[in-house]
Amino acid sequence: MRRSLVESIGLWFAVIVVSVFSLFPFYWAVVSSLKEPSSMFQVEYWPKVLEWSNYSSIFKEQPFGTNIINSLIVASSTVLLCLIVGVLAAYSLARVEFRGRGTLLALILAVSMFPQVAVLSGMFELIKSMGLYNSWGGLTISYMIFTLPFTIWLLTTFMRQLPRELEQAAIVDGASSWVVLTKVFLPLMGPSLVTTGLLAFIAAWNEFLFALTFTLTAESRTVPVAIGLISGASSFESPWGRIMAASVIVTVPLVILVLVFQKSIVSGLTAGAIKE
Amino acid sequence: MSENVALTERRRTAYLFLLPSLILLVLVAAWPLIRTIWLAFTDATLSSSHFSWVGLDNFKGVLTDPDWWGSVKNTMVFTGISVTLETVGGLGIALLLHREFMGRGILRAAVMVPWAIPTVVSAKMWSWMFNDNYGVINDILQKIGIIHGPLAWMADNAILSMAAVVTVDVWKTTPFMTLLILAGLQSIPLQVYQSAAVDGASGFRTFFKITLPLIKPALVVAVVFRLLDALRIFDLIFIMTNNSNDTATMSVYARNNMIGFGDLGYGSAASTLVFAFIAIFTIMYLQFSRLNLVGGSSEKVSR
Numbered sequence: 001m002r003r004s005l006v007e008s009i010g011l012w013f014a015v016i017v018v019s020v021f022s023l024f025p026f027y028w029a030v031v032s033s034l035k036e037p038s039s040m041f042q043v044e045y046w047p048k049v050l051e052w053s054n055y056s057s058i059f060k061e062q063p064f065g066t067n068i069i070n071s072l073i074v075a076s077s078t079v080l081l082c083l084i085v086g087v088l089a090a091y092s093l094a095r096v097e098f099r100g101r102g103t104l105l106a107l108i109l110a111v112s113m114f115p116q117v118a119v120l121s122g123m124f125e126l127i128k129s130m131g132l133y134n135s136w137g138g139l140t141i142s143y144m145i146f147t148l149p150f151t152i153w154l155l156t157t158f159m160r161q162l163p164r165e166l167e168q169a170a171i172v173d174g175a176s177s178w179v180v181l182t183k184v185f186l187p188l189m190g191p192s193l194v195t196t197g198l199l200a201f202i203a204a205w206n207e208f209l210f211a212l213t214f215t216l217t218a219e220s221r222t223v224p225v226a227i228g229l230i231s232g233a234s235s236f237e238s239p240w241g242r243i244m245a246a247s248v249i250v251t252v253p254l255v256i257l258v259l260v261f262q263k264s265i266v267s268g269l270t271a272g273a274i275k276e
Numbered sequence: 277m278s279e280n281v282a283l284t285e286r287r288r289t290a291y292l293f294l295l296p297s298l299i300l301l302v303l304v305a306a307w308p309l310i311r312t313i314w315l316a317f318t319d320a321t322l323s324s325s326h327f328s329w330v331g332l333d334n335f336k337g338v339l340t341d342p343d344w345w346g347s348v349k350n351t352m353v354f355t356g357i358s359v360t361l362e363t364v365g366g367l368g369i370a371l372l373l374h375r376e377f378m379g380r381g382i383l384r385a386a387v388m389v390p391w392a393i394p395t396v397v398s399a400k401m402w403s404w405m406f407n408d409n410y411g412v413i414n415d416i417l418q419k420i421g422i423i424h425g426p427l428a429w430m431a432d433n434a435i436l437s438m439a440a441v442v443t444v445d446v447w448k449t450t451p452f453m454t455l456l457i458l459a460g461l462q463s464i465p466l467q468v469y470q471s472a473a474v475d476g477a478s479g480f481r482t483f484f485k486i487t488l489p490l491i492k493p494a495l496v497v498a499v500v501f502r503l504l505d506a507l508r509i510f511d512l513i514f515i516m517t518n519n520s521n522d523t524a525t526m527s528v529y530a531r532n533n534m535i536g537f538g539d540l541g542y543g544s545a546a547s548t549l550v551f552a553f554i555a556i557f558t559i560m561y562l563q564f565s566r567l568n569l570v571g572g573s574s575e576k577v578s579r
Contacts, residue, residue, distance in 0.1 A: 014372050015379070019386045025447065026389060028412055029401045043415040089297035092290035104294075106562070111305045113558050115508035117527040118551035121315050121534055121544045122308030145304045152297060171282065177289035206394040208511040209527075213535055224396035228515050240404050247397040258392035259385050269452065270459035 026251065033244035040241050054245035063219050064246060067226040071250075074136050074211075074222060075204040078143045079197045082151040086196070087189075090155035091181045095167065105156070112149035116209050119145065127214050134216045142210045147200040154199070157271050158192035159185065195268035198261055202254070223250050309551070316545040322538035334545035344546065346521055347529035353438060354513075354525060355506040358445040363499055365446060366453025373454070374461045391451035399515035402444040406430055434522035441516055441523055445506070453498050460494025461487070500561055507554055526550045 032040070036051040058064050092098075093105060123142050132138030162185060170180050211222045221229070227246050231238065258265060316334055320327035338344050373384055390398065405412050406429040414426040427433075429440045464487065472482045488495075510527040517523040519532070530550055534543025 011372070011375070011377060014368075015377070015383055018369055018372065019383060021447065022386045022389055022451075025398070025401045025405060026393065028405060032404060041410045043410065043412055085296045085300060088293040092293045096286050096290035098287050098290055108297075108301070110558065111301055113504050113554065114305060114309070115527060115547075115550050115554050117508065117510060117530045118547045118554075119305065119308035119312055120531065120547060121320075121540050122311030123304065124535075125311055125315075126303070126308055142304060144300050145308075148297060148300060148304075171286075177286055177293070181293075202392070206396070208394075208396050208514075209531070213531070224394050224511075227400060228396045228511075240407070240410075243400050244404065247400055251393050251397055254392045254394070255389055258388055262385060262388060265388075266455050266459070269455055 026255075029244045029247050029251070033241060033248050035241055037239075037241055054241040055249070058242050058246045058249070061242070062226065062230070064226060064249075066219050067221050067223050068250070070136065070220060071205055071223040074139045074143070075201050077136065077140045078147055078204040079200045081140065082144065082147045082200050083193060083197055086148060086151035086155050087181070087186070087193070089152045090159050091177070091185065093152065093156045094159035095180075096177075105153075108149045108152055112146065112153070114145065116146065120209070120213060123210070124213060133214060134220050138214050139207075139211055139222065142214060143204050143207060146207075147203055150203075151196050151200055154196045154268060154271055155189075155192060158189065158196075162188060191264060194261070195264045195271075198257070198265055199268050202257075205254070312544045312551075313548050315541055316548045318541045320540040320544075322535070322540055327541065330541065334542045335549070337542055338545050338549060343521060343524070344526075344529060347524045347526050350438070350523055351507060351509070351525040354442060354445070354509065354523070355503060357438075358442045358449075359499060359502050359506055361442070361446045362450045362453045362502060363495070365450045366457050366498070367495070369450065369454045370457035370461055373458055387451050387454055389451075390448050391455075393448070395448060395511045396515055398444055398448050399512050402440070402447070403430065403516050406440050430517050430520075432520075432522070437517050437520060437522050441513055444512060444516065445509070448512075449502060449505070453502065456494055456498035456501075457491060460491035463494075464490050504554065504558065507557070508550065526553070 031045070031047050033054050034047045034050050034052070035044075036049070036053065039048075093101060123145075127133050127138040127142060130138070130141075132141065166184055166188075167180050170184050175183070206224060207222075208224045208228065211225045212228070215221050215225065218226070223246075227243065227250070230243050230246065317329060317331060318327045319330045319333075369387060373380060373387070393401075406414075408414065408426050408428040408431065411426075411429070413429070414423070417423045418426070427436060430437050468486060468490070469482065472486055477485070508527050509525050510531065513523050513525050513528050514531075524532070526546070527550060530543050530546035532543075533539050533546055537543075
């Protein structure tokens with residue numbers, strides 16, 4: 001396809017504007033994190049010297065390493081619990097006809113639209129009464145409210161797309177639902193499980209409100225809360241260099257993850273909204 | 277006969293498979309919701325375990341508090357402006373990514389970066405960029421001569437602080453819009469465009485008469501997802517402009533009363549109102565869109 005000069009210039013202008021707008025804040029965080037405290041307060045568009053002290057002090061002055069481990073454990077256990085429970089539910093919802101199936105799916109979808117704050121005080125009470133306040137378990141359980149509905153929804157959508165002949169052959173042979181699910185469907189569901197698991201992981205990794213409310217000590221915080229609450233010696237001066245270093249540390253793996261699994265994530269996001 | 281037995285067995289197993297999910301959802305969704313609504317009718321506080329029934333007092337308190345209505349207004353303004361900008365931006369970027377040019381894959385990856393960055397981190401990155409004395413945004417705006425002195429973005433100016441939080445939300449969530457709309461665009465068969473070109477339709481005409489109607493289902497779903505998300509916004513605003521009445525949304529108001537001031541009952545009443553608000557909105561959407569929930573292969577969710 002040939003384009004006129006004006007069209008090409010317009011296209012490239014748009015491409016540049018969109019790229020700069022998307023990437024500049026991250027670039028700026030990297031640049032700021034590599035500055036020494038004294039040069040923090042002049043605007044320089046590229047770093048003159050690379051100063052890594054912000055990166056070491058974030059681990060020295062607060063339990064940031066522990067915070068990362070907390071986030072990893074909470075997010076991984078959320079994914080694990082969600083997938084195990086969700087795959088079972090999705091099989092029933094996608095493959096077995098029973099009365100009330102549509103209503104049930106609608107209810108599950110409705111839960112994913114709950115504003116988190118609407119359950120906050122009830123959840124707070126529940127977590128405390130189960131003895132899970134300030135613990136990994138409390139966060140994992142509470143995260144089910146937003147990860148489980150979309151896990152079930154996505155896995156149901158994916159499982160519906162598998163051909164009917166597959167299970168019919170197995171059923172004729174007298175296989176139970178458990179065998180059909182674990183021996184026929186699960187081996188085919190690798191990509192779907194990766195997509196769903198990734199989305200659940202990212203959602204749990206990024207969560208702030210519950211993690212802020214259901215943890216008490218600096219050692220039990222997850223990464224977003226730790227970064228959100230970094231403060232300096234006085235309340236008027238935030239240690240921006242350290243905050244940016246912490247931001248870069250948690251963002252780089254996530255950006256790599258998203259770029260590597262780009263196709264899979266896009267398919268998950270769009271399958272949730274548009275069923276082909 | 278034996279087929280019926282097998283079917284009954286399958287149904288029984290289906291219920292069994294659903295059980296763990298249902299138990300979890302009742303435990304973490306239904307029960308806390310009911311308890312929150314119940315606490316809204318009591319004078320419960322964080323500091324004491326004794327509380328008594330106070331009827332509608334908390335609701336009366338919330339509904340006569342100007343700060344609550346301020347937070348309702350902020351939520352509406354925030355949601356209206358940011359979702360509009362995200363829709364227009366998302367549509368524009370999706371149309372751009374739908375064209376063929378060198379480096380399209382790189383642009384698509386670049387566009388996804390903001391989506392991958394945790395909201396708290398985005399809020400901090402942008403707070404630093406919006407810093408009144410040392411922020412890069414004031415520096416750029418001064419260099420190109422739009423402003424003559426530094427602006428205090430997140431201090432007491434309601435318009436500036438709202439502009440700041442909307443900017444960050446638009447930056448962070450336009451990728452989601454873009455991806456959903458792009459999926460809609462990619463599902464349009466190429467022949468549709470070819471026949472439009474044969475008929476001599478102009479670019480604008482093709483866009484409004486063909487492209488837009490065909491991606492409408494995807495667009496509507498994306499907008500509704502974003503609306504529901506924006507109406508319950510908490511983290512971004514809490515981090516960027518904590519405790520400022522200029523930007524506090526309904527969720528921020530509810531949590532501040534509940535946990536910040538320890539007034540569990542009053543805060544729960546505010547949460548209950550947030551829930552009722554979003555529930556009414558959701559029910560209206562479900563009614564209008566006639567969702568196809570039970571499946572069917574080539575149906576779109578909404579129409």
